[in-house]
Amino acid sequence: MTLDDLRVFTAVCRTGSLSAAARDLSCTQSAVSQHVKRLERELGLSLLERHTRGVLPTAYGRMLDAAVTEGLGCIDHTLRRLEAAARSGVGSVRVTTGATTVRHFMAAAVVDFRRHFPRASLEFQTETASRGCFDALAAGSVDLAWITLGPAARAVEQRPVVELPWSLAVSAADPLATRTEVSPADLQDARLIGLPENSTARRQLAAWLAESGIRPVFDTSVTDWDTAILLAELGLGRAVVPTLPAWSGPGHPDLRLIPVPGLPALTAGWAVRRWDALSPLALAFAETVERHCGTATLPRHPADGLAPPEPGHR
Missing domain, CATH: 1.10.10.10 (Winged helix-like DNA-binding domain superfamily/Winged helix DNA-binding domain)
Structure with missing residues (x-):
């Protein structure tokens, strides 16, 4: 064979x-x-x-x-790591994530990374659920996966990066639009726009609401949070969504994001097969994204021959 x-x-x-x-x-x-x-x-x-x-x-x-x-994934990662070290910053970083992740979490980091590693390329592969990201990691077709953190899949290591409080997205004409916050009880029997049932975020939200005895009706399904918020802004429903800064401010006068402090925050971050098997380029990109998200929890490996940018560089 x-x-x-x-x-x-x-x-x-x-x-x-x-x-x-x-x-x-x-x-x-x-x-x-x-x-x-x-x-x-x-x-x-x-x-x-x-x-x-x-x-x-x-x-x-x-x-x-x-x-x-397991075996081929380790071989692929090791070969890419050796190739990246030999070519001193020339190579690619392959990332799998949701459709709107780059906009909300990686835009500034991508610019920063390309400025420091101009000969490196970035490849983004879009998935609609964490399971697809896990499959891509297991197959060795990507280096990093940005996901909503949940139970770890087999042979995958996860690292939290950012916590996202929940908000209720409604149009300015909605009866709840004047509220300064809403409680899970306000969502009883509410008809909500939500992600597909197989998504980690949707499962976590439903479980947290169920713990409070709340059972909303998800009667509209979309593939990403941006679409859910847009539909809410247009007055086509309500959506319980992570609080995403890009939707706040004067650019969306018909949208209201009302905090739901009674729900635990959603955690997003990285999933990899093994941190110690990442190429220096992939590790540098992960650290750049984390730094721009305001944390620095990933290990640094300057001995790999490709030192990441200093934290003060923007």
């Missing part, structure tokens, strides 16, 4: 389809099938179960997928 056989097999397990794996890998479905068959022939075991809608790994397949994902 070859490393390519193993990479193709994990892609099939991740996508649940031979054809989807072929699209991701830019090869033919027949080639994907041959890689899997070679693994099964050498191991003498069935690794996939074929169904009308795709494939699922067998028990043996799941064992192999877990081991290969």
Whole structure:
């Protein structure tokens, strides 16, 4: 068997389809099938179960997928780290996150990073939920994931960066618009705009409200907080959202963000496979984002040969 056989097999397990794996890998479905068959022939075991809608790994397949994902991810990260050190700041940093994260948390950091590392490139991969970010990390296709922190996935390390208090977004014409704050009890039976049910933030919000005996109705679903706030500003509903500075101020006269102090703050931050396996460039970008978010909790590794910018630089 070859490393390519193993990479193709994990892609099939991740996508649940031979054809989807072929699209991701830019090869033919027949080639994907041959890689899997070679693994099964050498191991003498069935690794996939074929169904009308795709494939699922067998028990043996799941064992192999877990081991290969862990092993190849470590190899990929180490090779990228060595390449970055050898090229002294030339390389790329691959980040997966939600659609509006760069706008709210990384805009200034991206400018700062590019000024200090002009030969480095940044690649952003958009996901709609933390699960997709975890899958990208596990597959080794990204270095860093910016997520809403929740229970850690297997073989993923998380670091909190910023806490986001909750607000109720309503239009200026809403009956609650004149309130200085609202309580969870004010949300009983409220019809809310929310993220999809599989998102970490939506699950956490629903759980916190349920602890207070509050069960709002999420009758409108959107893929990101910005869309939820925009719909609320247009008077198309209410939305319980993290307090995002970009929406505050005179630029949005028809919007009101009313604090909900009774809810625990949402925590956002980084997820990585292993901090000590990050390339110097990826670590420098993570630290730059943290610094611009007002914290400095990540470890620094000047011995890696690529010292990050000093905290006073902007």
